[in-house]
Amino acid sequence: MVRYSSNEARTAPWDSDQSPGTRSGARRGITVLDIAAALDRIAEIVGERGRVAPDAAQAMLHDQRGLYSGAAAAFVQPASTAECAAILRICNDSGIGVVPQAGNTGYCGGATPFDGERQIVLSLARMNRIRQIDPVGFTMTVEAGVILAEAQAAAAAEDLLFPLSMGSEGSCRIGGNLSTNAGGLNVVRYGTARELVLGLEVVLANGDVLTELKGLRKDNTGYDLKSLFLGAEGTLGVITAAVLKLFPAPKSRQTAWLAVTSPAAACALLGAARRQTGDQVVSAEYMSRMSLELVLAHVPGVRNPLAVPHGHYVLLELAGSLEEEALREMLERLLASGLADGTIVDGVLAESTAQRDALWKLRETIPEAERREGQCVKHDISIPLASIPAFLDAARQRLGKVVDHRLSVFGHLGDGNLHYNLIPIEGAEFDAQLAKQLSATLYDYVDEIGGSFSAEHGIGIFRRDDLQRYKSPVALDLMRRIKTTLDPNGIMNPGKVLAPFDLSEDR
Ligand SMILES: Cc1cc2nc3c(=O)[nH]c(=O)nc-3n(C[C@H](O)[C@H](O)[C@H](O)COP(=O)(O)OP(=O)(O)OC[C@H]3O[C@@H](n4cnc5c(N)ncnc54)[C@H](O)[C@@H]3O)c2cc1C
Structure with missing residues (x-):
């Protein structure tokens, strides 16, 4: 294991005396082991193969948007749930903060460590086994470090679909997806990550392991404990494995790029598409003219699929078990009725996989174009x-x-x-x-107007103050009480999601 502190400026938005709950833990009489000795014990647990190379460790100190640069006392890559549990037990006893990191593609700085003396990064990258695929029960049991695209591919190899999909799918990992309750491109049909989970294995802050991996669709035996960890961004425990829902792989897929007259027309088109196709809509992405113009200006190798510019676009995709021709006819009928009632002003249908990919590229490269x-x-x-x-x-x-x-x-x-x-x-x-x-x-x-300031990217550190402002006092109080119960020493992803709070004052 490499002990590693960044020389870079720490940009943690709190003052160091307030950082992790570890200090309040110490005040509450927990035996604080010598940090160096604790780190040595952790190094022994993960062994030589749990070592993170200096380059990789350096990358783990920065979030993917370049908003935060942090520091950590050590970086570990456990290979098993048992190793994870042993590490957390030591951290809990020694007041060391644990920052879980999966693919480090999160948008809110949730996976960035901020204390070069008392926080470690716990990477799930080595826990990347697909434990089981059950084609009869339509489930898949995977470890938290499996890359999303690999989970999709494993399901596809069995003629099944794991529908979670997003631009970062080549790098993000299941543990991160579940901990952020990721959304992505297929939510309209299949739901967010939360809705795709049937069971979880979680290492709690004290090292206990919650194993709820039966994968049952019905199990009304008290509180739905797994829900607590989905979207918790590593503040309540470390997700080590999950049972995920699978679906029949679609037999056909049709994609259209449509120009619509207004946002109201876009919403009306979506409603019509869902009704007219028997809910075959898997994706309905909106793009303003400005977003497309940025892509056309900054992304090499793309072109506008329509002859003239329009104000608003919808990328609509249908998929299902129908024959390709039948699905195509459905989409053509939708296009014809939209043109007739004036909702749609222009559009193209993809004729090949290459054309479909080109249309999706226009949508998926918007963040890159904005950055440029x-x-x-x-x-x-x-x-x-x-x-x-x-x-x-x-x-x-x-x-x-x-x-x-x-x-x-x-x-x-x-x-x-x-x-x-x-x-x-x-x-x-x-x-x-x-x-x-x-x-x-x-x-x-x-x-x-009853909306949310954070739809799918989470809170991390970036939206922490907004959470305090917009979440109701009752909800915030409940969140804090859950945090206090599951992580009394405040070692789990300190300072993320909830503002730092002093447990001794809270009680
Ligand atoms: C190009 C691009 C496109 C994107 N598109 C989308 C999109 O369409 N929809 C969307 O929702 N997001 C999107 N994202 C954001 C990001 O990919 C998701 O939030 C993703 O789910 C994060 O996964 P990760 O493995 O990278 O997690 P990380 O960034 O490593 O971690 C995210 C959070 O989860 C915690 N965590 C990680 N692993 C665990 C674990 N095993 N147990 C407990 N806590 C853990 C971390 O501490 C952190 O708080 C996009 C990002 C990029 C770069």
Whole structure:
């Protein structure tokens, strides 16, 4: 194991005296072992193969958006649930914070460590076995370090589908997906990560292992404990394995790129598509003209599939067990009725896998294109679907009063999830203070109309203050009490999701 502290500036947004609950743990009379001795014992547990190479360790100190740079006392890669449990037991006894890390593709700094003396990074990368695929029960039992694309491929090899899908699927890992309750491209049909889980194995902060891997679809035996860990972002325990739901692999797939007259038309199209096709819609992605223009300007090898620009686009995909021709006819009928009633103004249907990939590339490279354009103020909000058209009008007006800006709006229309991103007008500098003001104005409005300031990316450290502002006091109190019960010494991903709090004062 390499002990490793970054020389880089620590950007943890709290002062070091307040950092992990470990100090309050010490105050409450826990025997604090010598940290160095504890780290040596952890090194013995993971052995030579649990060593993280210095380059890899360096990468683990930075989040993927480049917002945070941290520090850690050590980096470990356990190979088994038993090793994980032994590590957590030592950390709990010694007041060492544990930052679980899977693919490190999260958008909220949740996997970044912030204490070079009292936090370790626990990487799940070596726990990457697919334990079992049950084609009769339509389930798959996987370890937390399995890369999402590998889980999908393993299911496909059995003519089954694991439907969770997103741009980061080549790097993100199941443990991270479940801990962020990831969304992605197929939620409208299959739900978020939470809805794809039948069972979990979790190492608790004290090293106990909760094993709920029966994979039963019905099991009404008290509280649904697994739900606590889904979306907890590593603050309650380490997920080591999961039983995931599988589905029949679709036999046919049809994809269309459609220009629509307005956001209201986009919502109407989605409703019509679901009704007219017997709910064969697997993806319905919205893109504003600005988002497409950024892609066309910055991403090599893409082209506009339509002859003239339009204000709003929908990438619609149907998939199911119908023959290809029947599904195609469904999509053509939908297109014809949309053109007739004026919802759709133009569109193309993919004729091949290559054409489908080209259409998806336009959608999936929007974040990359935004990055190349420069800094922007990103938001991941969800809004009741019916309110989206009015929201877009009103939000533009409210934010326009703060400062003039360009708007790149895209997202998972089927889930009411918009990535509502503000880009400075050409020639203007990005202003961090102004960015905060814009986000606050937007979130206040989202809250007013019953939406959420964090749809699928989670809280981590990035949205921690927003959680305090928009979550109800009752919900926050309950979250804290759950945290206190499951992790009384505050070792699990310290400072993430909930603001640091002193347990001794809380009681
Ligand atoms: C190009 C791109 C596209 C993306 N598209 C989407 C999208 O469409 N939808 C979406 O929801 N997200 C998307 N994301 C964000 C990101 O990929 C997801 O949040 C993903 O689920 C994170 O998985 P990860 O393995 O990288 O987790 P990490 O970043 O390593 O960790 C995320 C959080 O989970 C915790 N954690 C990790 N593993 C465990 C574990 N085993 N037990 C307990 N806690 C753990 C970490 O401590 C951290 O708080 C995208 C990211 C990129 C870069």
